[in-house]
Amino acid sequence: MDAIPGVITKVHPRIGALVPLTRPGWVEAGHHLLAGLELAVRDVNDAGGVGGSPLELVVRDTAADPEMAVAAVEELAGLGVAALAGEYHSVVARAAATTADALGLPFLCSSAVLDGLTEQPTEWVARLPPAQSHGWRIYADFLLDAGHRRIAVATQPSVYWASGTRILRDHLAPRGGTVIELDMTTLAPDAVCNALVDNGATALLLLVGHPDPAVLIVRSVRRDRRLTDILLGAPAGQPEFAEWAALLGDEGTAIPFLRYLPEQLTPLGTRVATTLRESLAEVPSFVAFEGYDTVTVLAELLRSHGTDRARIAESWPRVAVDGTRGPIRFSRTPGIGVWQWAWPPVQVVDRDPAAPDRFRILRAVPGGPGLS
Template structure:
């Protein structure tokens, strides 16, 4: 058997009869972060191929039914409804937090299992739900680790270039501010909607900030801000950071070259992969023709978890709302189990490994681990 992926977009069209179908939500076109979507889908496809090579689910092959969310919450919610109508066993994926939140809300309303692969926003659903689980660590967990790195590096005066209209960015700024304040740290917001790259530099110099965090989209305005800061002599000692992980992908290095090095970001990988992780990393590199990001591993682990559940619970959406509690799956980054966590309304893996890394200025193609949590 081989992995089957359908990306048809005609409503009601079904080319997967006889297969166990998993709906896959991924951002494949702009304004979605299409590079992240490509890695997420590559990981999911690889896992499907391996599941099918091992006999599928109770002798039935698995098929991904892929829908491009393009970072649009309404499009994602509609896709969940369509996929439920097609009879998928579960829905999985998504990278953008606000989009994942819309998908989770619709899955909860329809009683469709949804395993969120990458989105980190703490509040995926307004109320606790039995139908949604998540692999990625919650934003409050990962971003506190990032704040610890800032403190350890001696940074107390932090500026954030932010689009505050984004729930995700606003939530990140609040987490940083709350964690840094007891240690004497201050956070100054620079609203990019009212700023140019040059005025961001002026604010940094005027506030004597030692670090600038990019809580903005990539490539713009992130690329323009980085270039301006790097070229401003007043800011020679200012560290630039991107906790959301923009520098993880090759598009960052392609856009910025040496200017994109030494920009710490969060990555959800262990310092060393185990045998399964190493094998999957090799296969993903061949599939992507580049080094796999942590998002690709999240995609692989997502399908691995769902395949295990479908084998034990049945392929026709027969599990109960408490089925997530029975999961114990060997993933690429450790054993995955789900539990209930205070202030997080979904079933959560506590926790995927977290690193703060950057690109080595001496070799921007190499990543350096700066901090683990």
């Protein structure tokens, strides 16, 4: 519709959202991410919107496919969104970030942790979750403190899994630890058990997709009497979601993983948790809080700078908001080419064998500047 001469029409601020909502994407994570994004948009609009206009969320499914993500970013840029939000899968987020950088479109990554989110430093991209090297070093220290020195990793071909393996090896080796790679493209789940025995591993980390082959590996290891003392671990967070407990029951407990929550949510986080639990019909994961915080940050930038993309991107280092998990600010971090919240709180948790729906905090590192 053409504008009426002499009448100023408001342009509603719009955010594009990238979310894995179909397989092979991790659909449950996508639903939690979207729930957080949508709740934050509703809260922004209930409080008057942005500059008196309602904030709009334009959602696109990435299905864990980098090519779909690139096409979605290009489409959303053409639709005139002021900024991008979302994405869970690191390889997909990297493709989205590279495209957003090329198009001059601000992108706040909600959940992907891969250190090299872009090939070159960029002003256009910022990130909420901690870099993989930060979180996985905390996890490696947890393993060392628990007495594990011979650590096997069941892994599949992926930039993300390869990066995780390298981080673990580089951190563990100077401290007397050894990382043994088990290639799941050549090993059946039951053959993993023999490899663990042969190599004398005391821990096995699941650097593989969910539900397959992660669930099959857990079942094989749990049912092998030779491996009753081995620790199963999943630093990428597979046990976080309800589907894990539904598929594995008691066998899915006592498998430590990383999540990005504080021991105590902020007052905002407590309120958000209650609403998210009602909408999801289950306990919200840390991914849902990441989604909420993403929109909270972008809404503040839109209030200050409108829909001007360049001004939004210029303001990453100046924005400061109180999120569900603490104060959020962005800075440049050595080795990270995007604006980074350094750092969110990090926990190592597992599902309690006495109550699989309950989580036990095994290690907690509070968020805040200066932590490494």
